[in-house]
Amino acid sequence: MTAEVGHSGWVRALVRLAPARIQWERVVLAAIGITVPVGLTLLINPHNATVLGAGALASMGALVGSVMDTGSAGAERVRKIALVTAAASVGFALGTLVYGHSALTLLAVIAATLVSGLSGSIGPVTSKAGLYFLMYAVTAANADFGLHSPWLAPLLFFAGALWRLCLTAVSAALIGVTLSPERRVVAQVYKALATQLEAQAGAAANVAGVKLTTALDDAYDTLVASRTHITARDTRWQDLVTILNASAPVVDAAIAMATKQVIPEKDAIVFLRGIALWIADPKAALPELAEPPVADSSSAEARALRAALERVNRVASQISASDSERSEQLVDLDLPATQSFADLLHRMERPLSAGAETWRFVGRLVLCMAIAQGLSLALHLDRPYLVMLTVAQVMKPDFGSIFARAVQRGFGTLIGVAVAALTISMLPLGGWQILVILLLAALVPITMPRNFGLYSAITTSLAVLLVEIHAGASSGLVDSRVLDTVLGCAIVLLIGYLPWPATWRAPRHLAANVAGLVRFVARYAGIALVDSAGQGSAAASSEERAAAARRATYRQLSDMRTLVARSLSEPRTADAAAAWMLEIAALERVTDAITAAATTEAASAVAINRRDAERAQAALMELAGAIDAGQAPRPLTAATAGSLALLDDEISSAREAASAWSMHRTRQRRGVRSRRESGAEH
Incomplete structure (x- = not known):
């Protein structure tokens, strides 16, 4: 492949x-x-x-x-x-x-x-x-x-x-009078949640998971970008933020059900699609959440989904009520902070103290522009x-x-x-x-x-x-446009791209980025599993930290997927990018397993074994170190039974994906070495 x-x-x-x-x-x-x-x-x-x-x-x-x-x-x-x-x-x-x-x-x-x-x-x-x-x-x-x-x-x-x-x-x-862009992106989150629950295991579930991550990123980015002194006082905007934040437990439960392959009730999917329609169109009727069966022997994942849907139903009912009836509404405005002017000035200081890699790129750009100006003259x-x-x-x-x-x-x-x-x-x-x-x-x-x-x-x-x-x-302008553009592209490739060590070390830089992603997933495991171990389901602050860490981790996975996909179009990094795509898919499953374990633990009130959680986090950190070193990670020896067994399997899959790439690179190096030796003999 x-x-x-x-x-x-x-x-x-x-x-x-x-x-x-x-x-x-x-x-x-x-x-x-x-x-x-x-x-x-x-x-x-x-x-x-x-x-x-x-x-x-x-x-x-x-x-x-x-x-x-x-x-x-x-x-x-x-x-x-x-x-x-x-x-x-x-x-x-x-x-x-x-x-x-x-x-x-x-x-x-x-x-x-x-x-x-x-x-x-x-x-x-x-x-x-x-x-x-x-x-x-x-x-x-x-x-x-x-x-x-x-x-x-x-x-x-x-x-x-x-x-x-x-x-x-x-x-x-x-368009902003009705907050329609904001409504559209929040409604898309609930549509994506319904699709995630509807999808079965395999490719459909993977695609649905990516779409859910994208929808969440778009919704939070849009609401943060639209936050001004005027919109922050608009109850409609506040309601959108509240209903978006109410989706967090549903996201956790949907990921847990997809990971454990638990089939949800049809009523849950219908309710989520109804909520999406109600958010997009305020004139639409608020959907009703069906009552659960009297004898409920459902799994912990199903119970977590039910509790999350009931919370969404409560929030939506408060929002749809008249102003006099919703005076006691709990408005949840937990959003990432908007950057102030002071923050922007602080970020503007970073380029002045940027690392060597940034200054090397600036030097390459200045060199290419100077050569372009000189050749033009x-x-x-x-x-x-x-x-x-x-x-x-x-x-x-x-x-x-x-x-x-x-x-x-x-x-x-x-x-x-x-x-x-x-x-x-x-x-x-x-x-x-x-x-x-x-x-x-x-x-x-x-x-x-x-x-x-x-x-x-x-x-x-x-x-x-x-x-x-x-x-x-005049045909002269057209001819010059072609020749000048070809000359500019030649300068970029021959001066700004091929001669530089960073070009030939690109696969190594790509591996370093993937290793950083593994460490990010390990930190999420530490927050969601290790920190919550022994605290039970009553640790509200720990759950909030875990939800924030989950959003950040899935965003990192999405960003890394985009970065690696860009590398597929470059001959030097195409092989590595294809291999790391498999690794990123494995890390997504690891993250899903972490979310599923944390969700199941919260719904069942059965604490996660702290030693098992720490061992899983250590296995991820060891994997990051092996990727950085360009070595195949060692196979896991101790198997975990219980709530983290699935996570243990997914971590093993991620380590196997990294091992396959390491062995492929070893065979490539041996092939290059043998060809060189054969050429020297001739």
């Missing part, structure tokens, strides 16, 4: 489309926001290059806003667009300031590159802001937009970005910014594999240029080109989460058309 992945699987990974829901509201906003500025100039004065250039610049600003219109909560969307467009506009102004001065341009590009490289260690949104700051600083420093005043360019760009921000703000305000390229834009976009490791993005960017550009060239040569300026721009703009939010190569093809077509309107029809 791993050999097949190593030889051809990474190619399939490059062209694979990631599943994503089409958000039609974002499609409409992107189409309107990007098309209107340039479309108006095409309709009003299609033969005036200055007017067309002004419209194209405003559409470029709207393009940045459309790319950053992500997230569910309206406040989150507005904050992202505002931050990134402000950074892009400042970068544009910086580039305008140094335009025409070679030495100042080089210094400005290096400074912008440092800012962009360090921004990735703060967070994903600041990483995007740093990228667009660099991109538009490079663009403005190396391009003349043909306007009477050079400072009109950043102003028009900012006006287009502001126009797009206003569209999102108005749309979010209209030496080769007297008409549009030197195209080479540097390619380098800046591709060399962002927090966005995915550098190798994969370089290949996808190259092929995407070729396709995009072909589409733009056909449009330019076959369609006259006017309504038909507006229609093409409208279609391409609408495709931006559709292709962006699916595949970087396809997204590059769409944005390249759009960018060439916008610049072509200002420059006038």
